[in-house]
Amino acid sequence: MIDRRIEAKLKDALRRSASVALMGPRQIGKTTIALSVSESKPSIYLDLENRLDLEKVKDFRTFHEANRESLIILDEVQKLPELFMELRGIIDQERRKDNRYGMFLFLGSASMDLLQQSGESLAGRISYIELYPIDILEYAGDDVEKMNVLWLRGGFPESLLTSSDSDSMEWRLDFIKTYLERDIPQFGPRIPAATLERFWTMLAHNQGSVLNAAHLARNLEVSGVTIGRYLDLMADLLLVRRLRPWTTNVGKRLVRSPKIYLRDSGITHALLNIGDYNSLLGHPVVGGSWEGFVIENIIGVAPSRTQSFYYRSPGGAEIDLILEFAGGEKWAIEIKRNSAPKLSRGFHTACEDVKPDRKFVVYAGRDTFSMGEGIMAISLFSLMEELLNK
Template sequence: MIARRIEKKVEEALSRSASVALMGPRQVGKTTIALNISDSGTAVYLDLENNLDLQKIQDINAFHAENSQQLIIMDEVQRIPQIFAALRGIIDKERRKGHKYGLFLFLGSASIDLLQQSSESLAGRIAYLELQGIDALEFGTGTIDKLNQLWLRGGFPDSLLASSDRNSLAWRRDFIKTYLERDIPQLGPRIPAVTLERFWTMLAHVQGGVTNASQLAKSLEVSATTISRYLDLMVDLLLVRRLQPWGSNVGKRLVKSPKIYVRDSGLTHALLNIENYNDLLGHPVAGGSWEGFVIENILSTVPDGVIPYYYRTAHGAEIDLVLEFSGREKWAIEIKRSSSPTLSKGFYLACQDIGPDKRFVVYAGQDQFNIGENITAIPLHQIMSKLLEYKGI
């Protein structure tokens, strides 16, 4: 079993909050983490897709009274958002008894924003955490082969650890089919599975591209408003990321539309029928896929309060990823697939515009070295470690 960093974060959050919501796509490892926490202490686990478990909490007050000394774990909580109003009363009652922390752990497949809309009644009583796939530090990508395996297959545990690339691809195809035909309809949207699959595949084809709703709408023969609705849904399901443009006033004509990434590289490749590493290297999406893969891994290690952006002007100045820390420190990060990275004039121009405190080029090698004045070429796992150890300027 691969240890996940977020397990410690969940335990820490439970020690300071009455309830914790751990959100992430299906099959990403939320239940395993919850069961590990359950095994290490006193807890009761409920799978709300199981009708028997669902019946147990029809009277949540009675169920809690019977299990008041245990952490109550509820899996797939987005299925019953109406429960949060009742939980507020239970939490407040326990607070008056002096039981302030670690009462409930919620697991859900919808996004943090979606759950927050349903749990406004728990304001001040709930902490939110997000789990994505296994990342480069957790998998241990100290060798090129392991790094390439993670990039090709993505971070879903069953895909990453499959016995072969073919079996991994089969798992991801089944995952996509299940999401489209069962999981999304359960959340309410009535969108034909074939239409949403075409849309998802279009996003994979333009991985890392700037949003062009009108072009997507024309290809899918729907309105731009419908495209926005589809995109909102995929973002809410934590399957797609919108990377917003950096927009401070630098007196330049900036690109103002977000970039779009399918968040898991393995799903990107499954949508494009890329089975093995050689096929990936020869595919036109390889550069965009690598960029998205690096961005997701970096963002899995950033400190709280960091806001990610990209920077691009109409005149060609560009930075793939800008990290703005809570103290206003900025890191400029360029992403290169090459093992011998070189920088374009656009990166230098962009750095002149925004004045980053640190400049990095994340590349596909294993050594760290200076590539120019105040610019460091660095492997993915090393910049992730820097972010985990970040203490500020």
């Protein structure tokens, strides 16, 4: 079992909030973490996919009254969105009794239902935490070989910790099939599984590309509006990241469509039938896959309220990732797969436009060294450690 860094953050949130929502895709490890947290205080756990457990909370006010001394943990809470209609009154009632913290822990596999139902009514009464896939700090450290295993298999625990690459691939293929046939139909309008699988696979082939909805629509023989709907669904299920363009006034015409990444590298590779590390290195998606893997690891350790962007101009000025921190500080990050990184003129031009406070090149080596003009070459591990301590 891998210790997850977020467990300490979750315990802290329960000490200062009446309720906490831990969000993340299925099988990412939410239940394991919640049960670990439950060992430190009186708790009751219910899985709302279990019919009996769901019946227990249909009258939630009565259920809470009978268990008010315990932390109530509700898994797959999007199954009961009407719960939040009751929750505000319960929390306010408990506050009047000076019971203010650590009452509820909700686990959800999709962002949309929970956020839409609770966004206004639970303002000031709930903290949101997102659980990312296992990252290199948690699994690999500065071990390059283990990092490559993580990149190939992805950060879902059961995929990463299998005994072989083939077993990992089988797990991921089953995961994809389950999402397509059972999970996704629960959240939106009925979409044929075959169509959605083609869409998901097309996104994998175009990992890290600027969204071209018209191109995707032509290939799927649907409208651009439908592509937007599919993409919204995948993003709400926390399977896809839309990296926004940095468009603050620089007096230039800029690319304004988001870049699209599948958030787990292992799922990307399964959709493309990439079963081992050598096959990955020889595949056309290798650059986009590495870029997405690095970006997801970096964003996963960035301080709260950090905003992430990319920058691109039609003239070729480009920055793979811009981090803008709460105080306004900006970091420009270029991502390279090789161990001897070289920068194009486009990165320098983009930095002149963006004016970042710090400039980095994340590359495949271990050393940290200057590349001139205030640019530091750094390993992914070292950059993540620096962000974690920021």
